[in-house]
Amino acid sequence: MTDSALRIRGLRKAFAKVVAVDGVDLEVARGEVFGLLGPNGAGKTTTFEIIEGLTLADAGDIEILGLTWARQGREIRSRIGVQLQSTSLFNKITPREALDLYGSYYPKRRDTQELLELVQLVDKADAYHITLSGGQQQRLALALALVNDPELVFLDEPTTGLDPQARRSLWDVVRRMKGEGRTVVLTTHYMDEAEALCDRLAIMDHGQVIATGTPASLISDLAIPSVVELTFDGDAPDPTAFAAKLGQAVERRTDLWEIPTPDPKALLNHLLEAAESAAVPFLQVHIRRATLEDVFLHRTGRSLRE
Amino acid sequence: MMLWRQFAMEWRLYSRDRAAMFWTMAFPVILLLFFGTILGGGDGLKLSVVRVQSQAPGPRDAALDQALADLQLKVQALPKAEAEARWSRGETVALLEPEGEGYRLRLNSYLMAQAGATAGLVNQAWLVAQARLSGAPEPLRIPAQVESPGRKRATNYASFLLPGLLGLNLVSMGLFSVGMVNVSYREKGKFRRLAVTPLPKWIFLLGQVLHRLTVTVIQAGILLLVGRLVFGIQNQGSFLNLLLIMTLGTGCFMAFGFALSGFAETSEGYAALSNLVFLPLMMLSGIYFTLDAAPTWLQHAVAVMPLAPFVRVLRAVFNDGAGLAGHGLGLAIVAAWGFAAFILAVRRFRWA
Incomplete structure (x- = not known):
């Protein structure tokens, strides 16, 4: 056996x-x-x-x-x-x-x-x-x-x-x-x-x-264990120009931007400055731990629910 | 033991479906009572003619009326306007109007079967009336005698109908209780749930088949009992022969249901398919009426379908007490269909 x-x-x-x-x-x-x-x-x-x-x-x-x-x-x-x-x-x-x-x-x-x-x-x-x-x-x-x-x-x-x-x-x-x-x-x-x-x-x-x-190893294997989210009132705008300025990938979800990062603290200052100078009309900022959803997204480029 | 448990569970669940149970058991009985009664006894459906009243009735009219009455024809005398109105509503089979020295008969083209028979009687009455008026001797009639084909006894339409209903029950059991149920089990995944257990599939199917068999036996028993109590119909042949024929038919039509269920993906598809098979079998197999008057090609086609030969043998045994010897061909046709359906069922049957 x-x-x-x-x-x-x-x-x-x-x-x-x-x-x-x-x-x-x-x-x-x-x-x-x-x-x-x-x-x-x-x-x-x-x-x-x-x-x-x-x-x-x-x-x-x-x-x-x-x-x-x-x-x-x-x-x-x-x-x-x-x-x-x-x-x-x-x-x-x-x-x-x-x-x-x-x-x-x-x-x-x-x-x-x-x-x-x-x-x-x-x-x-x-x-x-x-x-x-x-x-x-x-x-x-x-x-x-x-x-x-x-x-x-x-x-x-x-x-x-x-x-x-x-x-x-x-x-x-x-x-x-x-x-x-x-x-x-x-x-x-x-x-x-x-x-x-x-x-x-x-x-x-x-x-x-x-x-x-x-589950823990799958998440920690991601080089980017945290995600910073900017939420908007209504649909999120196109982040292409902002991403170039920030020098960092920005994903657009329906009403928010997601910015995966290994170091949320360092990103945050830089991000807020850039957002202010570009007059990005965001409502709130969240920092969250990466989830299996992000693992899936990272591996396939698609969301689990799509 | 496993088989017995499956069989008992089939019965338990079936007995909870009161509506289905009622209709399976009661519907054939209702058909027998209804058609047996209205088409049954000697004067159930009388032929009728509408007669336009003459302006000035003479001896000729009186003689015709008398002759019509002698022939048991139902005559409704109406004023011309009213008779005309009824005709145009389509309710009149045959309309008899005075015209010149004689009469004119208008027959409803939609109802030619009845109208044709009525026209024959009206003409016969007119010949008799003319003979009586001229004082000539009355025309002679050919004596007719009512008896059953096997000369066993002279009974009614209900005895013709009953074996037909026994056969039809087997077909609807096969097509609907077996075929339809299997398609829905496959569609809803009941078979899949069973397939992941170690229960041998043949035990499940055999339990189902045995349940349908006992339902059929009870159904036939009720029908025979009602036939006997209400219409005085009795089996004239040997019960062993009857049992053999019914067993053959049950096997044949059950295999039919299994085979057909392999040709439809969904319950809706199966409903269409099974009706495509069921309706012609029901209408064209001599269940309710014979096909003597149908075109020859149709009669030949129907004779090699499974239900018509089956019902013919059943009738011969049940109504006329015939043995099986003279019906080898009919039994062979039913057996051949059963065998072909069985082979097809084995090849096409799917669990998922």
């Missing part, structure tokens, strides 16, 4: 018009919470589907808990837990029934009541699925992914479409999974989620992994 929960080499998958996964290598250690971060269409979900045995790869090797699909498919299915991006159940099945039913598919299963408590659905245990809120349905999907007491859990965008409170309560469940010693692999396009939950991350774009590391 290896100490990796998941090992992927040279994974490739092309569809008719697009190469969805283009040579992905990943390694996830046991007990880790690992995140795949990237914008929509980066290839996260296709990568997941291949790992979960739903889609066949064109090329590449996958080892899950030391097992391979070609020879041990049934055992893999028994030992992993999966939450798909959207989990569709029967309209009139109750959470209790769904957990009992899906539990019956596995050789090893967790107690239904215990799962209901874990995802805080005891009150709704006997309500029809169709009457549950989005967050409740998502928590049920999470409980279903845990029904077989899996060693390795895959969560595909577990919090997309949820309100902030529902997201927090899902994060708690993920942390408890880690506490129970499970390995969790999740995809997200929320950088705050990746920072809050993940021990390590892979940033994906256009079907490729463009960076891997802990």
Whole structure:
């Protein structure tokens, strides 16, 4: 038995018009919470589907808990837990029934009541699925992914479409999974989620992994750990002329300018002088630590949400 | 054990969908009661003619009226203006007006099936009336006798309809309860959720098939019971033959649903596709009426479709107590369709 929960080499998958996964290598250690971060269409979900045995790869090797699909498919299915991006159940099945039913598919299963408590659905245990809120349905999907007491859990965008409170309560469940010693692999396009939950991350774009590391190391690897922002009243003006004068790159966002810098203190004096002499009509100045969003921006030239 | 659990869950969820359950069970019964009653008994739908009243009724008019009444034709006598108004509203099948020494008959071009039969009766009445007026002997009629094709007994339209509805139920079960449901499972990702569990897929599908089978058996049972209680219809053949035929049909049309579900990407696409298959099968397979009067090419085409031969065999056994021996070809056609559909289903069926 290896100490990796998941090992992927040279994974490739092309569809008719697009190469969805283009040579992905990943390694996830046991007990880790690992995140795949990237914008929509980066290839996260296709990568997941291949790992979960739903889609066949064109090329590449996958080892899950030391097992391979070609020879041990049934055992893999028994030992992993999966939450798909959207989990569709029967309209009139109750959470209790769904957990009992899906539990019956596995050789090893967790107690239904215990799962209901874990995802805080005891009150709704006997309500029809169709009457549950989005967050409740998502928590049920999470409980279903845990029904077989899996060693390795895959969560595909577990919090997309949820309100902030529902997201927090899902994060708690993920942390408890880690506490129970499970390995969790999740995809997200929320950088705050990746920072809050993940021990390590892979940033994906256009079907490729463009960076891997802990959230802190990814940020500190940027030579520019801070960002100075000038906010405007309304749309920010074109910064080209000002950037030339300042001798520093200035990025325009909708209503602000962003100036990445390794030394915000030194930049600030210089910046304010230049802004005053050029009569830049800014409202406020902020200094903030760089985030994963900046890492992504720096690596791809695009924002995560674009 | 796993299979039993799937089957039980299918039934539990099905029983919660009251509306679907009601319509599956009740709709064929409603069809049977409705059509069996209005088209059923001897004088359900009488042919009728509108007769324009003569200005000065003579013996000729009296003789024709008498002859029309003898032929059981429903006659409505109206003043000329009123009859004309009714005609132009399109409500009259045939309009009989006095003209010169005789009469004139106008037939509604939209309703030629009824109008043609009415014209035959009116002419027959006119021949009788003329004979009576001239004192000649009345023309002789060919004696007619009503009986079922297998000469088992003479029953009503409901007995013609019932086997047809049994067949139609199987088709709608295959196309809608199996095909439609599978497309929506695939579209909504229910299959994908199952595919990441170790449950063998055949157990899921077999559980589903067994559920649909029991629904069909119950549905057929209700229909047979209502037929017996309301119309006095009984199975004239052997129940074993009936069971064999129904089993063959269930297999054939279920495979049909599976096969067709592989040809549509979305539920909307499948709805269009399945209706494209269902409506011609329903209208042209001799469920509600025979196609004796249809063009020969159409009759040939329909004879090699799966539903028409199936219903024909079913009728022969159920209504006339026939054995299976004389119906090898019909059974072979149904089996061939079932086999082809099965092969196609296996090749085209997709989980995602």
